[in-house]
Amino acid sequence: MSISEDPNVQDVTKEHSGGTSAAVQDRSIGAIISETRNLTAEQVEQILAHQRKTGVRFGEAAIALGFASTDDVLFALAQQFHYPYAAEEQRKLSPELVALNQPFSLQAEAFRAIRSQVMMRVFGEADAPRRALAVVSPDSGDGKTYFAANLAVTLAQLGGRTLLVDADLRAPRQHDVFNVRNDAGLSGILSGRAEAQVVQQVAGVPSLFILPVGITPPNPVELVERPAFGLLIRELVAKFDHVVVDTPAATLGSDASVIAARCGNALVVARKNSSRMSALQDLIATLTGTPARVAGVIVNEF
Numbered sequence: 001m002s003i004s005e006d007p008n009v010q011d012v013t014k015e016h017s018g019g020t021s022a023a024v025q026d027r028s029i030g031a032i033i034s035e036t037r038n039l040t041a042e043q044v045e046q047i048l049a050h051q052r053k054t055g056v057r058f059g060e061a062a063i064a065l066g067f068a069s070t071d072d073v074l075f076a077l078a079q080q081f082h083y084p085y086a087a088e089e090q091r092k093l094s095p096e097l098v099a100l101n102q103p104f105s106l107q108a109e110a111f112r113a114i115r116s117q118v119m120m121r122v123f124g125e126a127d128a129p130r131r132a133l134a135v136v137s138p139d140s141g142d143g144k145t146y147f148a149a150n151l152a153v154t155l156a157q158l159g160g161r162t163l164l165v166d167a168d169l170r171a172p173r174q175h176d177v178f179n180v181r182n183d184a185g186l187s188g189i190l191s192g193r194a195e196a197q198v199v200q201q202v203a204g205v206p207s208l209f210i211l212p213v214g215i216t217p218p219n220p221v222e223l224v225e226r227p228a229f230g231l232l233i234r235e236l237v238a239k240f241d242h243v244v245v246d247t248p249a250a251t252l253g254s255d256a257s258v259i260a261a262r263c264g265n266a267l268v269v270a271r272k273n274s275s276r277m278s279a280l281q282d283l284i285a286t287l288t289g290t291p292a293r294v295a296g297v298i299v300n301e302f
Contacts, residue, residue, distance in 0.1 A: 030058040032076035033068050043067050074104065096146050096177050099153040100205065108154075114298065115154040121295045122265045123155075123242055131264030132165070132233050132243035134292065136256040138279035140249040142271040143300035145173045148246040156208035160241030163199070165211045165233075167259050169220035170248040172213035178202055185214030189232060190223040209240070220248070221255050230262045250283045257283075260292035268297045 034044055043065075051061040059076065062068035094100070098107040122133050135151070137144035145168070152164040166174035167186060175182035180202070184195035195214070202208040217223055237243050245263050247256040260266040266287050270280050280297070287294050 028058070029073070029076045033059060033062055033072055036072055036075065037062075037068055039067060094177060094179050097149060097153060099150040099157070103157070108150075111150045111154045115151065115158075117296065118151065118155075118267070119158075122267075129264075130237045132237050132245050132262075133265045133267055133295065134167075134245045134247055134256070134260040134263040135267050135269060136247050136260055136283065136287070137249055137269040137271075138275055138283045139251050139271075140171070142249070142269050142275055144249070144269045145177060145246055147269050147298065147300060148244055149174060149177045152208060152210075152242075152244045153205065155242045155244065156202075156205050159207055161207050161209070161239075162242040162244070163209045163211060163236055163240040165236070165243060165245045166213045167224065167245050167255075168248045169213055169217055169223060169255065170252055172216065172246075174210060174246055175212040178210055180210055180212060182212045182214060185212040187214045187217045187223065190226060190228050191217065192228075211236075221253055221258065224255055224258050224262070229259075233262050250286070251279070257286050257290055257292075260287055261290040264292060265295050266292045267295045269300050270297060272299050272301045 030044070030047070033039070039047075039062075047058060047061045047065060047067060050056075050065055051058055054061065054064075056064070059068065059073035063070060063073065098105060099111045102108055118133065122131070135144055135148040148164065152162050156162040164174060164178075165186065166172045168174075169187060172182070175185075180200045184198050186198070188195040189198060198214070199209050199211050202210060223229065233243070233245075243263075245259060247259045250256045268280070268284060268287070284294060284297070
């Protein structure tokens with residue numbers, strides 16, 4: 001099968017070739033809070049009076065008077081600086097997305113630090129061919145899906161078009177993490193079925209897209225070993241600035257190493273006080289024997 005000739009795969013990218021949305025017109029914190037909380041002119045005047053009297057910022061004055069919450073101010077700051085921040089309802093639906101739900105937390109800051117390293121080691125090499133990044137782990141429960149999701153969020157927060165591919169064809173979870181449909185996806189593409197709109201944009205994050213698994217197939221290893229998977233990855237890295245790929249646990253089969261080889265880069269995730277050193281060493285040794293370059297090892301405490 002030729003990926004470039006498959007209209008099914010063309011649908012993956014053609015709808016999202018326009019880049020990020022137009023820049024949001026700059027507004028003051030006060031204007032954003034007023035709109036979000038539907039403040040009356042009288043309430044705004046009370047806030048301004050308190051602001052003049054105490055010398056605090058508008059947001060602090062609004063909180064002091066009970067017209068806004070700390071969350072309202074954080075949301076307004078995110079809007080002013082064009083920084084994706086999840087609304088309260090979305091935070092309830094996707095609690096694992098700490099980089100989106102709590103962008104000013106220590107956990108989010110840790111993901112940004114890892115993002116900086118990934119940008120330098122994987123996506124920042126000007127002369128190197130563009131490649132995807134496979135996130136792999138020795139065993140189930142290591143936090144690989146959680147890590148891949150939040151890394152993708154932080155990459156998208158830079159403004160570059162980021163695609164998260166759920167290639168865990170055994171126990172997919174990214175559609176649950178992001179609360180998106182899973183009726184069509186990667187498995188359908190690789191099996192040659194015609195499925196439209198397999199790539200979905202994440203609500204509230206204009207630069208982030210997700211390709212879920214779709215129907216869980218009975219032959220996951222065979223699907224990722226087919227040439228179609230490698231061709232698809234090459235086409236996706238040409239269409240998106242960053243491509244992050246979630247994988248099955250290494251203990252479940254050879255899928256992870258095969259996917260990493262097709263992606264060209266691998267980031268290993270181990271879990272603190274849980275992952276066995278022998279399993280971690282075996283996984284790294286296996287990856288070393290493939291075309292994939294190991295970008296690093298992350299110890300997850302989540």
